[in-house]
Amino acid sequence: MPCTVAWYPGHEGRVIHQVFSGSLTVADVTSGIEAINAYISEGVPPVHVLVDVGNLQSFPKSVTQFKQSASQFKGPGVGYIVMIGASSVMNMFAGLIAQFGGVKLRGFHSEDEALEFIAQHDPSLVHE
Numbered sequence: 267m268p269c270t271v272a273w274y275p276g277h278e279g280r281v282i283h284q285v286f287s288g289s290l291t292v293a294d295v296t297s298g299i300e301a302i303n304a305y306i307s308e309g310v311p312p313v314h315v316l317v318d319v320g321n322l323q324s325f326p327k328s329v330t331q332f333k334q335s336a337s338q339f340k341g342p343g344v345g346y347i348v349m350i351g352a353s354s355v356m357n358m359f360a361g362l363i364a365q366f367g368g369v370k371l372r373g374f375h376s377e378d379e380a381l382e383f384i385a386q387h388d389p390s391l392v393h394e
Contacts, residue, residue, distance in 0.1 A: 268294045271301040274316060279309045280391060281384065287321040295326065312345030314384045314391075316377065320351025325359075345388060348380040349373040 268288045274281035282305045284298060306313045319325075349360055352373050364371040374380040385391045 269298040269301070271298065271305060273305070277391060280313060281381075282306070282309070282313060282315045283318070284315060285318045285321075286325075287323075289323050290325040292326050306343045309343065311343040312388060313343055314345035314388065315347045316350060316380055316384075317347060318350045318377070319353075319356055322356070325356065345370065346384055347371045348384060350377055350380050351375065 268286055268290050270285045272283055273279065274283040282302060284302060286294070286298070302315055347369055349356070349371065350373075352360060357373050360371055360373055363369055372380075372383060374383065
């Protein structure tokens with residue numbers, strides 16, 4: 267399965283862990299967003315999302331599709347969306363998503379860096 271979604275251990279209700287791997291299709295992106303939105307609605311705002319793309323081999327490169335996808339992450343319940351392990355091309359698309367979609371999105375090389383960033387920007391979370 268190219269996409270898995272679960273609460274991040276130790277941060278249930280506050281941090282979602284989404285992992286993409288293999289070849290990603292538009293349908294996978296849509297399915298992943300639907301799953302994230304379900305978790306966000308169950309969580310305690312702001313809900314942050316760690317998106318691990320380190321094992322992603324390919325993804326749709328339509329700016330229009332990404333812009334539409336990004337617009338679904340707006341709302342009072344959404345905190346930061348933090349990507350881990352993105353390639354330079356993925357980082358470029360992520361920058362477009364953030365710019366066009368008004369999404370609070372950042373990229374990091376490691377999970378520890380990502381969690382530390384979230385904890386610095388949301389004092390209600392503690393990164394151990």
